[in-house]
Amino acid sequence: MNTHNSTTPRPPTGPHPRPQPIFELAHAGVTFTSRKGKDVIAVEDMNLTVNSEEIVSLVGPSGCGKSTVLRVLAGLQPLTSGDVWIGGGxxxxxxxxxxxxxxxxxxxxxxxxxxxxxxxxxxxxxxxxxxxxxxxxxxxxxxxxxxxxxxxxxxxxxxxxxxxxxxxxxxxxxKILLMDEPFGALDALTREDLQLDLLDLHARTRKTILLVTHSINEAVLLSDRVAVMSARPGRLQNLIEIDIPRPRGPDCIADPDFQKYAAHIRTDIFGPRYRKEAHA
Amino acid sequence: MSSPTPFPPVLRRILLPLGTFCAFLLIWQWASNAFDVPVYLLPSPIDIWIGGVKLGPVLWTHTLETLRTILIGFACACAVGIPLGVLVAVNRTVSEAVYPLIVFLNAIPIIAIAPILVVIFGTDMTTRLIIVTLTCFFPIMVATASGIMETPAEMLDLSKVAGASRLTEIFSVRLPYAIPFIFSGLRIGVTVAVIGAVVAEFVNADKGLGYLVTSATAQFAIPTATACVVVLALLSVALYEAVNWTHKLFFNWSVRHDDKP
Structure with missing residues (x-):
């Protein structure tokens, strides 16, 4: 479990005196009860603070509860433990x-x-x-x-x-834009196109965006921070700051830093699979 | 490349069935002449035509009477069936409480209950309307309910996040989504309404095509009776097409999804 209220040093684009938290999950948990009465933990002890104008991605294997987190913030799914705070007046x-x-x-x-x-x-x-x-x-x-x-x-x-x-x-x-794998159903070319559009859109509107994605590259390209989640139960495993200056563009992907971040996230996701005892 | 067709597709769609229909009539006419079938067993198309013409304006007034019964009964069925379908789909308590009763009512053979209704409600228009409404409201209600219930979860999620109230959700998402379903219910409903109207006129009427059929048959005027049956069939087709046409005219966006539900 990583720091849940880590402050984010912003890249030098635009006026950001201090990061303003805009929503926060504190020890958030969601447990579903199946029809047979068995409890299934979808999300457990999730701590995450997202600041105003930030793009944060949730990545992780399927079944790690990243969509559930999004649905909690959307008000579609109540928490069964912990708190969700959406702020700003x-x-x-x-x-x-x-x-x-x-x-x-x-x-x-x-x-x-x-x-x-x-x-x-x-x-x-x-x-x-x-x-x-x-x-x-x-x-x-x-x-x-x-x-x-x-x-x-x-x-x-x-x-x-x-x-x-x-x-x-x-x-x-x-104030907040939640995106649940927004480009997941599109073909690869359209997907890239829309990713770049989203970068532009964010530069123009400075929305706070929480993005659920399956694509590590998409997460690195778009995000200020990437929250890596692990499955069963869904937990926040790591929170990685992506320190690539904005405005970002298609050439970012060639950046060695970009590759370094992508590799880091990949290890975070796939690592425990190979070293089960380390995780247990 | 496809081989060139002699007619454009639109004409083809009209001419081909029309040709079949004419051929059917010709064979029928030829067969009744060739085998000398007695007119009281099976009148030929020409006999039927003469039977109809003999009735003249009488046929017309009776047709209007039946049409009136069908339309008012159908309208009642819509007025009851669509809201009830929404209610049953949206509210679990209503659904659990009311649905079994409705299924039971629908299970009653309408022909069996029609004479009883005449005894209860008398021999006027009310009874006929009750019979028509009873026959056709069920498909309308069931179709509405299934459209409302099959509204995709994402659309409901959207309206929830957008802060729509329960009522706004029903009117802005569920009901529009159910439109093509409702219209398939209406298509079935309107054809069943014709049957309901005829049954109603069999048991209780001094007007209408159903009455005309029974009275003509009683006098062994088979061509006349058959002419009425033909008019009933035409009426049924026309009403079905009218529903289709209304669907296309007002809800064209949903027409291409028609073949799905």
Whole structure:
């Protein structure tokens, strides 16, 4: 178990006087009870503090509870032990506080792209006013879908659909953006494209992002810190700071530091498999 | 390369079945002439046509009467079936409490209960509407419920994280998702409604195609009775197509998923 409130020295891009914690998990645990009455520990004693404007990735083998952690923060899954704190002033409703991007685009097929982007507004029974309309246009522009605004989702490619879903997540200007393997269902090229777009988007909007991913390279490329989790029970195994200066781009991958971090994470994930006694 | 077809696909889709239909009528006509089938056993297409024409405007007024029964009964079935389907799908208590009763009601053969309903509710429109509604609300309700229940978990997660209330979730996600399901229920429902209306008119009516069939048969006017049956079949097809058309006109986004549920 590593430090849960480690302070992060920021790279010298943008004005960051001091890291501001924006959410925190303290000794968080989730235990599911199966139908046969057997308890399955999904997450155990998880400590993690994420600071404002930071990108943190959760990586780990499948079944390590990384998606469960995300669902806890999204309010979809209650903790069975420990605490979750989401801070930064008063809590706003819905996507104005915490927005989510799923692995599948999850666009509503009966709404146009624009109406889908407005869904978080409608969910709160509000009407899109002028500010929101302008914001929607701006987001459509950022994700490169201005031309597709009035199309139906099925007319869009998988990558475009996921872009629309990212635009939707940002419509109410959330404090925290949760992404659950957002590029996992896309082909390799689209995936790279969207990773770079996300870097741009973060540079422009400075959102706090918690990203669940299966891809070690994706985690290193995007993150300020990578939280490596181990499975059964899901625990935070290591928290690695990625000290690669921003803005980052596609050439980052060739960086020896990048490879060093990737190798480090790989050992963290696969190590215990080969040295079981060390883990037990 | 495919071989060139003489007609464009749209024309093909109309002409091919139409041709088959005409051929069927021709063979039927030829067979009744060739084997000299008595008209009271099996009237030929021309006999049926004459039977229908003889009725003239009477056939028309009775058709309208039946159509009225079908449409009002069908509307009642929608008004009861769709909300009940939503309720049963969304609320476990309602589902557990009400569902067995509904299944039981549906299990009652409508033909068996129709005369009893006449005794209870009398011989007016009300009874006919009750019979039509009873016959067709079940497929509508079940289709609605299954659409509501099959709403993908991710969509529900989305609306939950977006802070939607339970009611907003139903109206903004579950109900739209259920639209293609509801329409498959409506397609079945409207055809069953025709059967319900005829049964209702068999047991209790002085108007309508069902009444016309029974009274014509009683007088051995088989071609007339058969003409009514043909009109009923046409009515059923037309109503089915009307439901289809409504679906396409108002909910075109969901039409391509039609073949799935």
């Amino acid at each position: 008063t809590r706003k409703p819905g996507f104005a506080e915490v927005a989510i991007v799923f692995q599948k685009p999850t666009l509503l097929p009966w709404l146009t792209v624009r109406q889908n982007i407005f869904y978080p507004v409608r969910a709160l029974r509000r009407r899109p006013d002028r500010t929101l309309n302008e914001r929607c246009d701006e987001l459509l522009d950022i994700v490169g879908l201005s031309e597709m605004a009035d199309r139906m989702p099925h007319e869009l490619s998988g990558g475009m659909q996921q872009r629309a879903s990212i635009a939707r997540s940002l419509i109410l200007d959330p």
